[in-house]
Amino acid sequence: MEPKIVIAHRGASGYLPEHTMESKIMAHGMGVDFIEQDLVLSKDNVPIVIHDIYLNNVTNVATIFPDKKREDNRFYVIDFTFEELKQLTVFERFDPKTGKQVYPNRFSKRTSNFKLHSLQEEIEVIQELNEKTGKNIGIYPEIKGPAFHQKEGKDISKIVLDILSNYGYNSKNNNCILQCFDASELKRIRTELQSELFLVQLIEHPQETEQLKDYASYADGIGPWYKLLIKDSKSGKIEYSNLVTKAHQLGLKVHAYTLRADDVEDYTGFNDMMNSLFFEAKIDGAFTDFPDIVVQYLTQ
Ligand code: CA
Secondary structure (H helix, E strand, O other): OOOEEEEEEOOOOOOOOOOOOHHHHHHHHOOOEEEEEEEEOOOOOOEEEEEOOOOOEEHHHHHOOOHHHOOOOEEEEHOOHHHOOOOEOOOOOOOOOOEEEEEOOOOOOOOOOOOOHHHHHHHHHHHHHHHOOOOOOOOEEEEEOOHHHHHHHOOOHHHHHHHHOOOOEEOOOEEEEEEEOHHHHHHHHHHOOOOOOOEEEEOOOHHHHHHHHHOOOOOOOEEEEHHHHHEOOOOOOOOOOOOOOOOHOOEEEEEEEEEEEOOOOOOHHHHHHHHHHHHOOOOOOEEEEEEHHHHHHHHH
């Protein structure tokens, strides 16, 4: 059996605010296979490692640049230069309306001084740590909102692919997996932009599970929300659909998201969740906020 892979979802985000360099370094120390980078462009075309196209839910932007919000009351990454973004402080994800953390038991300190950073900065830290520790931990970048970027006059995929190439990530052997929810964009990355990277098509809606053949024509894997694998859980015992089997028949790897020790919903506990998804649903890898627990589980 091929080894199953662990992807640090936004870093070791169960322990430190998501996508901070600190959370990435912690994940590296935990011995994961890949560290994830969600990417959104700044005004001056720097790929920023952040999950949302706006800044409201993880930074103090509303206090630092109150005048830069759009009519929908949101502050968009794309309206700020990299230098301006560097002035913001990053916090554990919260609801801007109430100020309450999404995961109340996660990193609580507001006195810390976490910062946003670029894709280049993160790659340099990971590559340096790989060299110093003798590890070969990969990167797993995600192109966020390609249609939104296009509307703003920016080709995010082209910019990201050029940077990846500059850092030696060109082919399937380079320990880099590129992911996107937008199927037409991922297809364009393979065809028009001629990328030879390992590509993963993310899926979140049930109807997308019907498109596997199309995905297999350009992608190497799928990244489904784990709930899409569940056929039935009413009887207390979870039954899985044949999605993973079908994907495997088409040569697609399956990396499911997101395994959270503090949010196990359909399962009796985190061990049950890991056991069930890796060995009953037979996924090939998983995105997790708690990489240390999953790495340790799979090592046993
Ligand atoms: Ca992501």
